[in-house]
Amino acid sequence: MNNENLPLSVLNRLPAYLHFVKYMYGGATVSSAVIAKALSLGEVQVRKDLQMVSGAGRPKVGYVTAELVRHLEESLAVSTKVNCVLVGVGHLGKALLYNDGFEEYGLSVIGAFDTKQITLHDGREVLPPEQLAEFCKSHDVAIGIVTVPEQAAQTVADELVSAGVMAIWNFAPTTLKVPDNVKVKNENLAQSLAVLAVQAVK
Amino acid sequence: MNNENLPLSVLNRLPAYLHFVKYMYGGATVSSAVIAKALSLGEVQVRKDLQMVSGAGRPKVGYVTAELVRHLEESLAVSTKVNCVLVGVGHLGKALLYNDGFEEYGLSVIGAFDTKQITLHDGREVLPPEQLAEFCKSHDVAIGIVTVPEQAAQTVADELVSAGVMAIWNFAPTTLKVPDNVKVKNENLAQSLAVLAVQAVK
DNA sequence: TAGATTGTTAATCGATTAACAATC
DNA sequence: TAGATTGTTAATCGATTAACAATC
Numbered sequence: 001m002n003n004e005n006l007p008l009s010v011l012n013r014l015p016a017y018l019h020f021v022k023y024m025y026g027g028a029t030v031s032s033a034v035i036a037k038a039l040s041l042g043e044v045q046v047r048k049d050l051q052m053v054s055g056a057g058r059p060k061v062g063y064v065t066a067e068l069v070r071h072l073e074e075s076l077a078v079s080t081k082v083n084c085v086l087v088g089v090g091h092l093g094k095a096l097l098y099n100d101g102f103e104e105y106g107l108s109v110i111g112a113f114d115t116k117q118i119t120l121h122d123g124r125e126v127l128p129p130e131q132l133a134e135f136c137k138s139h140d141v142a143i144g145i146v147t148v149p150e151q152a153a154q155t156v157a158d159e160l161v162s163a164g165v166m167a168i169w170n171f172a173p174t175t176l177k178v179p180d181n182v183k184v185k186n187e188n189l190a191q192s193l194a195v196l197a198v199q200a201v202k
Numbered sequence: 203m204n205n206e207n208l209p210l211s212v213l214n215r216l217p218a219y220l221h222f223v224k225y226m227y228g229g230a231t232v233s234s235a236v237i238a239k240a241l242s243l244g245e246v247q248v249r250k251d252l253q254m255v256s257g258a259g260r261p262k263v264g265y266v267t268a269e270l271v272r273h274l275e276e277s278l279a280v281s282t283k284v285n286c287v288l289v290g291v292g293h294l295g296k297a298l299l300y301n302d303g304f305e306e307y308g309l310s311v312i313g314a315f316d317t318k319q320i321t322l323h324d325g326r327e328v329l330p331p332e333q334l335a336e337f338c339k340s341h342d343v344a345i346g347i348v349t350v351p352e353q354a355a356q357t358v359a360d361e362l363v364s365a366g367v368m369a370i371w372n373f374a375p376t377t378l379k380v381p382d383n384v385k386v387k388n389e390n391l392a393q394s395l396a397v398l399a400v401q402a403v404k
Numbered sequence: 405t406a407g408a409t410t411g412t413t414a415a416t417c418g419a420t421t422a423a424c425a426a427t428c
Numbered sequence: 429t430a431g432a433t434t435g436t437t438a439a440t441c442g443a444t445t446a447a448c449a450a451t452c
Binding site for chain 1: 436
């Protein structure tokens with residue numbers, strides 16, 4: 001019920017709960033055990049998480065599916081449309097631009113920027129970086145996605161910060177320096193795979 | 203020094219240490235404080251991590267860069283070539299196939315599979331799924347990368363498991379069921395961004 | 405020597421798990 | 429009522445941080 005200040009560990013599990021309960025599961029009510037099994041988690045953990053987010057479970061019954069979906073969506077602010085821009089339209093940038101999974105969580109990538117002005121397959125135009133700041137300000141952009149090469153990442157991050165974004169999703173293999181009030185999430189694919197590999201080989 | 207059984211929390215930071223010390227930093231010796239500052243971590247944490255991995259720091263001096271690089275590379279098994287295959291050559295699959303950051307950690311994506319047989323820009327051939335099992339067995343493939351749609355993911359995972367891969371890197375937004383001895387790492391991009399968004403908006 | 409820097413032990417913090425009480 | 433399932437409190441576990449000892 002206490003929707004603010006959920007621990008990050010809990011927050012990280014909520015999208016999976018929502019996806020399962022909303023799209024994969026059919027019943028009118030759902031128990032923590034069913035969710036736990038589907039997602040390979042502990043059922044006490046699921047129950048504790050849902051307690052924080054919903055608190056509307058009933059003994060012997062479980063959670064009313066529609067109610068739980070609503071509570072999860074509230075906690076994830078799904079109905080708040082979050083506008084994003086993407087800078088760096090290489091292969092990875094394109095993959096994110098064509099990704100149709102973001103809408104499920106209320107996320108839209110509404111602008112793409114690159115020094116090369118191409119037109120995407122779906123007709124969207126890639127804009128020059130000079131227009132980034134103005135675009136962000138006029139379109140209420142909250143998040144910048146950085147898919148440029150490592151050398152350009154800090155410069156792009158600086159531009160995004162001064163354009164007023166509140167968070168940066170960084171795919172460049174480098175640590176960005178930003179003010180404290182801007183949240184950065186690094187998504188280093190090579191490093192993720194490297195860690196998996198060392199576990200697998202071990 | 204105790205290279206086996208590093209905690210995952212530590213292991214996750216090692217690639218960043220290696221990348222910084224090997225490619226971004228120039229000096230012959232390096233201190234934990236310098237690394238910590240560059241990566242926005244605590245310096246005690248860096249020192250503890252390096253102690254587990256190298257244990258060759260010297261008071262007043264720091265770590266000999268070349269030695270530290272070697273120890274980090276050993277811990278990450280960089281010199282062990284790890285062969286990967288990728289199944290599902292959509293936009294995201296292509297982005298990973300064209301990613302040139304994997305080699306840094308000894309990782310190679312040596313085969314790509316899809317029901318559509320296309321030729322990649324660099325001349326590589328995409329193979330039909332029927333050849334997956336035989337390819338994995340004959341090429342000593344350790345890791346399978348799953349970039350197919352959600353509906354196909356479990357089937358592909360089953361095929362990869364029976365083909366003998368030791369780990370699966372899953373980009374489909376679903377929890378895969380695999381035997382205990384196979385390690386799965388989920389990389390759900392939409393869910394990652396959703397969590398960042400709720401933090402940013404908050 | 406003095407000071408910088410590592411290494412280690414203890415304290416803190418947070419997350420997970422276990423045990424069990426509450427309740428429909 | 430009995431049993432299933434949630435909610436809560438306490439215990440455990442692991443990771444981080446702080447304090448300080450060791451040493452070049």
